[in-house]
Amino acid sequence: xxxxxxxxxxxxxxxxxxxxxxxxxxxxxxxxxxxxxxxxxxxxxxxxxxxxxxxxxxxxxxxxxxxxxxxxxxxxxxxxxxxxxxxxxxxxxxxxxxxxxxxxxxxxxxxxxxxxxxxxxxxxxxxxxxxxxxxxxxxxxxxxxxxxxxxxxxxxxxxxxxxxxxxxxxxxxxxxxxxxxxxxxxxxxxxxxxxxxxxxxxxxxxxxxxxxxxxxxxxxxxxxxxxxxxxxxxxxxxxxxxxxxxxxxxxxxxxxxxxxxxxxxxxxxxxxxxxxxxxxxxxxxxxxxxxxxxxxxxxxxxxxxxxxxxxxxxxxxxxxxxxxxxxxxxxxxxxxxxxxxxxxxxxxx
Ligand code: BDR
Ligand code: CA
Numbered sequence: 001x002x003x004x005x006x007x008x009x010x011x012x013x014x015x016x017x018x019x020x021x022x023x024x025x026x027x028x029x030x031x032x033x034x035x036x037x038x039x040x041x042x043x044x045x046x047x048x049x050x051x052x053x054x055x056x057x058x059x060x061x062x063x064x065x066x067x068x069x070x071x072x073x074x075x076x077x078x079x080x081x082x083x084x085x086x087x088x089x090x091x092x093x094x095x096x097x098x099x100x101x102x103x104x105x106x107x108x109x110x111x112x113x114x115x116x117x118x119x120x121x122x123x124x125x126x127x128x129x130x131x132x133x134x135x136x137x138x139x140x141x142x143x144x145x146x147x148x149x150x151x152x153x154x155x156x157x158x159x160x161x162x163x164x165x166x167x168x169x170x171x172x173x174x175x176x177x178x179x180x181x182x183x184x185x186x187x188x189x190x191x192x193x194x195x196x197x198x199x200x201x202x203x204x205x206x207x208x209x210x211x212x213x214x215x216x217x218x219x220x221x222x223x224x225x226x227x228x229x230x231x232x233x234x235x236x237x238x239x240x241x242x243x244x245x246x247x248x249x250x251x252x253x254x255x256x257x258x259x260x261x262x263x264x265x266x267x268x269x270x271x272x273x274x275x276x277x278x279x280x281x282x283x284x285x286x287x288x289x290x291x292x293x294x295x296x297x298x299x300x301x302x303x304x305x306x307x308x309x310x311x312x313x314x315x316x317x318x319x320x321x322x323x324x325x326x327x328x329x330x331x332x333x334x335x336x337x338x339x340x341x342x343x344x345x346x347x348x349x
Contacts, residue, residue: 009037009142039086064117089251
């Protein structure tokens with residue numbers, strides 16, 4: 001069993017990561033924190049709560065809103081890809097003022113939202129119990145501002161962290177500049193803090209997430225398991241949940257077609273972090289030295305991956321070490337099998 005804290009900026013593919021985390025048998029989700037990113041921090045927090053309700057998370061799994069801005073740079077959002085509210089075009093989710101959604105926010109005794117850092121630290125302490133309990137895996141699917149702040153504020157809790165797993169970066173490629181991937185570009189300084197921490201890290205870069213494409217065949221199976229895929233209209237959704245996920249995929253597909261020219265379907269970037277934690281055997285990985293470009297006029301936010309081992313590094317996870325496991329390849333069929341199984345589990349609830 002993996003004990004997981006999830007930090008997200010929903011976001012269409014973040015929503016699929018939440019669905020997978022809630023419905024994977026070998027993951028115990030402890031809580032969720034949210035960050036600025038695909039949309040404003042107000043929207044991402046509401047969206048995370050909407051997703052937890054829609055995807056059947058137990059009522060004790062709560063949302064903890066976190067960073068509203070990056071450490072140094074101004075916040076940027078991505079309405080071109082995700083719509084103004086972060087979940088553009090998604091039908092069937094409960095509204096932000098639905099009582100079940102409102103009840104998903106962790107509150108303190110005075111009725112204020114519990115901040116991401118407070119929620120994470122409390123949950124990790126309660127789980128780890130000073131070493132008599134399990135360590136916690138922290139998954140990040142957005143800009144890593146909350147994670148960097150957690151590291152700075154709670155260095156004594158790093159021993160309780162099994163691993164940081166993040167979707168972000170690219171090996172020699174970017175998607176929101178020629179060389180920078182969106183999550184890293186939004187807060188490159190935070191990402192560099194995380195990369196230097198002496199704890200295991202795994203990066204799921206766009207080189208790999210771009211292989212997890214929701215093709216028409218997979219979209220057909222998502223809507224109606226066992227249906228034949230055809231080039232004509234998609235089959236009707238066999239449940240409300242499947243309709244919701246289908247509208248999510250359709251909107252994301254259009255964004256990826258119009259912005260990046262993806263013809264086959266959208267990539268489920270963020271869900272791969274959860275898949276990696278639950279089913280690491282689906283991935284091939286290599287450990288490298290990874291740094292973030294923080295000053296380049298053309299390359300700020302680039303993940304500089306030392307694939308040729310130019311730097312002399314030790315075997316630690318920190319400042320001088322080969323600090324990060326980088327995913328190289330995914331068993332794509334295996335991933336969509338476990339993804340569709342999670343949808344079926346969620347649907348049966
Ligand atoms: C990342 O950026 C966002 O658009 C997605 O949610 C994902 O986390 C992909 O570059
Ligand atoms: Ca994201």
